[in-house]
Amino acid sequence: MTQLTINNIPVDVNDEGYFTNPEQWTKEMGQELAATAGITLTDKHYEVIDFLRTKHKEGVALSIRKVGKSGIVDIKQFYALFPGGPLKVSSKIAGIPKPVSCV
Amino acid sequence: MMLNKLYKKFNKKEWKFTIVDKEELHYYQPGFLFIPFGIYEPHDVIKFKKEFIPKEAHFIIDEVHQILPEKNKVELKGGKELSYDLLIIATGTVPVPEETPGLKDKLWYKDIFDFYTFEGATALADKLRDWKGGKLVINIAESIIKCPVAPLEFAFLADAYFTEKGMRDKVEISYVTPLSGAFTKPKATKMLSALLGEKGIQVIPDFYIESVNNEEKKIVSYDAKEVAFDLLVSVPVNMGADMVENSNMGDEDDLNFIPTDKETLQSKAHENIFVIGDATNVPTSKAGAVAHFEAEILEENILSYINGEPLEAKFDGHANCFIETGFGKATLIDFNYTTEPLPGKYPLPIIGPMGLLKVTRANHYGKLMFKWIYWHMLLTGKTLPVSTHLSMAGKELNS
Numbered sequence: 001m002t003q004l005t006i007n008n009i010p011v012d013v014n015d016e017g018y019f020t021n022p023e024q025w026t027k028e029m030g031q032e033l034a035a036t037a038g039i040t041l042t043d044k045h046y047e048v049i050d051f052l053r054t055k056h057k058e059g060v061a062l063s064i065r066k067v068g069k070s071g072i073v074d075i076k077q078f079y080a081l082f083p084g085g086p087l088k089v090s091s092k093i094a095g096i097p098k099p100v101s102c103v
Numbered sequence: 104m105m106l107n108k109l110y111k112k113f114n115k116k117e118w119k120f121t122i123v124d125k126e127e128l129h130y131y132q133p134g135f136l137f138i139p140f141g142i143y144e145p146h147d148v149i150k151f152k153k154e155f156i157p158k159e160a161h162f163i164i165d166e167v168h169q170i171l172p173e174k175n176k177v178e179l180k181g182g183k184e185l186s187y188d189l190l191i192i193a194t195g196t197v198p199v200p201e202e203t204p205g206l207k208d209k210l211w212y213k214d215i216f217d218f219y220t221f222e223g224a225t226a227l228a229d230k231l232r233d234w235k236g237g238k239l240v241i242n243i244a245e246s247i248i249k250c251p252v253a254p255l256e257f258a259f260l261a262d263a264y265f266t267e268k269g270m271r272d273k274v275e276i277s278y279v280t281p282l283s284g285a286f287t288k289p290k291a292t293k294m295l296s297a298l299l300g301e302k303g304i305q306v307i308p309d310f311y312i313e314s315v316n317n318e319e320k321k322i323v324s325y326d327a328k329e330v331a332f333d334l335l336v337s338v339p340v341n342m343g344a345d346m347v348e349n350s351n352m353g354d355e356d357d358l359n360f361i362p363t364d365k366e367t368l369q370s371k372a373h374e375n376i377f378v379i380g381d382a383t384n385v386p387t388s389k390a391g392a393v394a395h396f397e398a399e400i401l402e403e404n405i406l407s408y409i410n411g412e413p414l415e416a417k418f419d420g421h422a423n424c425f426i427e428t429g430f431g432k433a434t435l436i437d438f439n440y441t442t443e444p445l446p447g448k449y450p451l452p453i454i455g456p457m458g459l460l461k462v463t464r465a466n467h468y469g470k471l472m473f474k475w476i477y478w479h480m481l482l483t484g485k486t487l488p489v490s491t492h493l494s495m496a497g498k499e500l501n502s
Contacts, residue, residue: 061386063246064281064311066356075311079326085283085309100287 006032011095018091018098022053025095033093037082041093045081047072049094056096062087063099104394105191105379107484108402110157113409120159121185123177124152125166130221131477133391136253136427138224139231140264145221147474155482167194169349172373189375189409191401192361194344196249196381196389198223202340203244205315214320215335218257219249227336231264236273237333242322243280244312245340247358249381249389252436254278254338255285255295256427262302263429271303279307279322279330288443291436294460298428341389343382360384365440366417368401375408377401387420387440395481396421399491421493423449425470433466435459439493445500450489452497459498 004013011024019025030049034041041049051070055062064087068075082089091099106122113120134148156162165179170190177185198219200207206215216230217223239261243254258278265271278285278299285295285306299306313325321331343359352372353359362371363383370376379401380394387393396418403416420440427433435457436444448455456465480487 060355063356065245065358069355069357075325076313083326088283 014098016098019095020097022056022094022096025053029095030093033095037089037093039082039089039093042081044073044077045090045093048078048081048090052090052094052096056094061099062091104398104482104484105193105401106156106160107482108398109405110160111484112402112406115159119161120157121161121163121187122156123163123165123167123179123185125164127152127164129155129482131474132219133250133477134474135218135221135224136256136260138221139216139218139227139257140260141228141232142260145225148221150478167344167346169346170352170376172350172352172376175375187375189405190377191405192370192376192378192382193380193394194346194382196341196343196360198249198339199342200337200339202342203312203314203337205317206244206337206339208315209317210315210320210335214333215315215337217337217339219253219338230334234334236265236270237275238331239274239276239334239336240322240330240332241276241278241336241338242310242312242330243282243338246281247356247360247389248338248341250424251286251388251390252424252426254280255299257336258299258304259302259429260427262304266429276304277307277330278304279310279312281309281311283308288438290446291438291444291460294434294446295426298434298462302429341381347382354384356384365420367404367414368397368418369404369408369414377405377408385418385420388422388424390422390424391477392424393420393422395487396491398484399486419492421491425466425473427467427470428462431467432462432464433470434462435466435469437493437498442493442495445498447498449497450494455497 002013003010006029012020014020031041051072064075067078078086087099106120110120129150129152131148134143137143165181168178168180170177175187198217212226216227218227241254241258258276261276265274284292285299286292307330310324310328312322314323316323321329323329347353347359347361352361354362361378361382361384363378363385364371365385368377370378379397381389400416400418404414407414423437425433425435435449437449437459438444444460446460449457449459457469
């Protein structure tokens with residue numbers, strides 16, 4: 001377990017910088033993390049972030065496909081919002097643990 | 104498997120057994136991997152289902168159109184309607200190439216193949232026999248697939264096959280996956296990535312396929328990355344049976360997997376429906392070994408259910424898989440919901456004889472022997488002499 005300071009507030013993260021306690025996250029921290037990844041957050045980004053945080057809280061295993069079926073964005077738009085590995089990038093910004101595949 | 108297990112335990116004066124299957128033939132699916140390389144012939148993997156069904160059980164060959172859980176009825180495509188007191192769903196998962204535009208198109212079974220179906224595996228065997236070499240691309244379309252190690256095994260066996268044919272230098276093998284590495288769990292990924300590297304197989308991670316361009320022979324990802332191929336071996340999107348969708352019983356991924364309690368294996372929506380194997384949405388591998396371990400739990404819980412007792416048997420997500428690595432050797436992984444694959448020995452500490460996360464001949468013979476165990480012990484409902492739950496005995500925690 002490592003600690004990271006975002007906007008002068010210490011938060012718990014894993015070795016790769018993913019939050020281990022989503023309760024510590026704030027919208028401002030999301031902005032800061034997005035800026036580090038070169039992303040400026042829009043309303044659409046926040047809708048995706050809300051979706052990820054809600055599903056994580058419900059204990060649902062997240063996948064790119066699931067976000068693509070959310071009705072908020074399709075997969076192509078998800079990639080456009082969070083370039084690279086969209087699920088990994090968005091999860092980091094949304095302050096939830098790194099999504100794990102089930103296999 | 105469940106029919107054979109429960110048939111022995113239920114009172115036949117009170118219960119009638121009906122099994123519905125759309126196919127008369129049973130395929131030994133783990134054997135499909137060996138068909139493209141001529142290691143198994145078609146006759147090695149096929150038997151008639153009738154051989155495995157108790158004579159007094161009612162065997163119907165038809166496809167289920169839909170389940171009507173509120174009425175406790177099952178509608179068959181042939182028009183017949185069956186009623187039930189207890190229902191077990193074991194409809195598995197199938198590759199659906201139609202989910203990816205361009206995959207099942209002009210080049211299908213010419214330069215693009217799957218190997219998770221009998222048709223695909225046998226067509227690919229014919230193709231490989233005369234193939235002159237070029238870019239062999241193995242692509243996995245979605246992160247939830249049946250037998251997640253089989254594409255890796257395919258890559259290892261392809262390396263060995265072309266080496267033995269004296270043409271390995273003419274074949275460039277790439278492994279293109281939506282995952283961030285060769286596998287999902289850290290220790291196994293490290294070991295398998297090293298092995299892929301040793302064998303000159305290139306891994307292209309984080310590639311989520313959007314479509315196949317048949318004209319230019321390349322696969323294209325959602326973020327516009329492209330990989331050219333001469334021969335594409337695809338693991339298409341895996342989905343549960345159509346009847347799950349028709350019955351409106353699937354989960355929110357639209358993959359037709361049924362929301363199932365990951366410990367009791369009872370359907371989350373209906374208490375007299377139980378689900379086993381690839382048909383569930385439980386967060387473990389879609390693998391034969393999982394279904395075999397689940398069967399032990401399910402047997403116990405179903406007996407509890409019909410006796411009005413609480414469901415006390417809990418499935419821990421236990422999976423183990425042999426991974427063929429070519430040249431008569433294999434490795435083995437053993438894991439569950441919470442414990443990742445670790446090195447060590449299996450099933451017995453120190454003695455093994457099989458080595459976890461190690462490439463050995465004993466593992467390869469274990470894999471070959473499994474075919475006999477499958478036909479003679481698992482399908483007939485016998486319990487294997489290994490632990491249903493993951494055992495930490497023999498595992499090395501700190502390596």
